[in-house]
Amino acid sequence: MITRRLALGAAGALAVLPVRPRPAAAQGAPQAGARPAPLDIAKFDRPGEGSVNSFILAGERSCVILDCQRTRVEARHVVSLARGTGLPVEAIFLSHEHPDHIAGLETVAAAFPDAPILAGATTRDWIAANRAQLIPFLKSVLGPAAPDSVPLPTRVVRPGEVLTLADSEWRVDQIGPCEAGGMTLLHNERHDTLFAADLFDNRFTPWLVDGTTGAWIAEIERNLPRYGDVGTALVGHGAAGPARPMMQDTLGYLRFFREAVRRELPAPGNASGAVPAEGRARIRAALAERYPGYPQVVPLPTLLDMNVDAVARELRG
Secondary structure (H helix, E strand, O other): OOOHHHHHHOOOOOEEEOOOOOOHHHHOOOOOOOOOOOOEEEEEOOOOOOOOOEEEEEOOOOEEEEOOOOOHHHHHHHHHHHHHOOOOEEEEEOOOOOHHHHOOHHHHHHHOOOOOEEEOHHHHHHHHHHHHHHHHHHHHHHHHHOOOOOOOOOEEOOOOOEEEEOOEEEEEEEEOOOOOOOEEEEEEOOOOEEEEEOOOOOOOEOOOOOOOHHHHHHHHHHHHHHHOOOOEEEEOOOOOEOHHHHHHHHHHHHHHHHHHHHHHOOOOOOOOOOOOHHHHHHHHHHHHHHOOOOOEOOOOOOHHHHHHHHHHHHHHO
């Protein structure tokens, strides 16, 4: 359902997403006449290299912000989008610890000081342990667009917990390690919608620097039977859409990348253990042919080399 309220409020967003209730037969026979509460979803991003998504869930009485962007600039757009709904912000939700999802939290939290900040335990613990070191790094990369702090989440959500957000029920799923040390998903069965964050993406060059591609592959394989039939997957990078093709594409990319790096690993006796320049060139060419035009999730010219180095270390064990 798309309301005039959200359509007007989403003027700065890339898309307002149609959400359709799951057929009653697939919901376990709800009570006769029961209908899910209206739900609108708007997505904000800044297209191009380093594009990352934030979402606004809007119900009849409140709205919720999912992830907070990389810089103060983008975070201010998220604030404007939420205010444009005319609804109180009842919560701010963080999917995982990577800076492109949490660095704008200072701006968003200051705009809505009464909204609790929800996150999984892995995200809360990472922010608590690393935020002091994170700020100088972000300022060196982002300059004045970087935050001065990253607030600590105020409420930890647990796996299996059912949250009422934007007047609808969302079940919490905590997975990982995968793309990050942990990933907190939200599944709304009645609206056939999954907030998948970075468990998978939609045709992007991913961040592999955490060196956990094997665990990531295992998580997608494990969750494909569970979430593959979801009609609307809200991903951290790229357009929303049906979950299965995005899950399969991300899975294929990870397998392809690992095999491409494996072929170029130097012999075990090599002193450096690094993939040589000619091997990196072959990996780059193979990716360009197999996955052409995939923008990077991080606007770093060295991302491919960083990914190669991380996966090489992972494969060498």
